[in-house]
Amino acid sequence: MKTILHKSETRGHANHGWLDTHHTFSFADYYNPQRVHFGMLRVLNDDRIAPGEGFGKHPHDNMEIITIPLYGDLEHKDSMGNHGVITTGEIQVMSAGTGIFHSEFNKNKNKEVGLLQIWVLPNKKNVTPRYDQITLADIQKPDEFYQILSPNPEDQGVWIYQNAWFHLGDLSEGWKGTYQLKDKKNGVYFFVIEGKVTVAGQELNRRDGLGVSEAESIEITTSAKTKLLVMEVPMQ
Incomplete structure (x- = not known):
């Protein structure tokens, strides 16, 4: 990783x-x-x-x-x-x-x-x-990552011409979970809109960003109510 x-x-x-x-x-x-x-x-x-x-x-x-x-x-x-x-x-x-x-x-x-x-x-x-x-009102789900963008016009959310997936997480304090990559060749960029969260062992605060590559799943734990944007994109 x-x-x-x-x-x-x-x-x-x-x-x-x-x-x-x-x-x-x-x-x-x-x-x-x-x-x-x-x-x-x-x-x-x-x-x-x-x-x-x-x-x-x-x-x-x-x-x-x-x-x-x-x-x-x-x-x-x-x-x-x-x-x-x-x-x-x-x-x-x-x-x-x-x-x-x-x-x-x-x-x-x-x-x-x-x-x-x-x-x-x-x-x-x-x-x-x-x-x-x-x-996004109909697809928002508390305490899980809900997909807002993908490469597929038939999928949930909007779509683009790229092998990319975006998710949002409206996560409560003390939430623990993982992000599982859709494509293991991709990387993931996490951006903290609000809150405080630990991603892949790195503590992040409001408006911090963390790029993670060469991983298939990534551990996430919040220490405050958090809104997290997760952007999975090809690295090349």
Whole structure:
């Protein structure tokens, strides 16, 4: 088993006034040659957007883009004709493929929005761009990992063009369990949204990240109420 620890305070940080953002991996003006990616996981940004502010129309291509709101309401528009709002308890995915333009704005004028934006490198290039958005209410289960993303359109959650699986865990204090990899050639990146947890013997706190590779199952124990994001991705 190999592990790589990224403590919350070691992340890249930028405060643009309207946007306060932390980068687990190299992004924009933050570059760390030791932290460019974890396997096919390329971007993990922890964003806070001021009331009424946001990202104007901008392009993407050949990237799987996953957005998970943590609080507040995020308004989305794109060149595929999609226009809507995503909020806490939902997940959005875009396969940028041959190219899209989109914008993301805080829907509210009186409170900020917090979100995770995650980029995964695809296993298929130049696909027709696609968009999906679902609520997690019907699949949430306390004290177990529930799947929110997979490579299979028929599976629970959203899907992407990559041999990757994402799970969320809403875990009570003192919970013990394991994460069993779907593909033993993959690695797993754990990100603590809230709480305190020990993963593979490493204690993690709020917004810490831990990458684990060369393992088939990983032991997990919480020491506080914890919300844990688990991202299994190919390493090559």
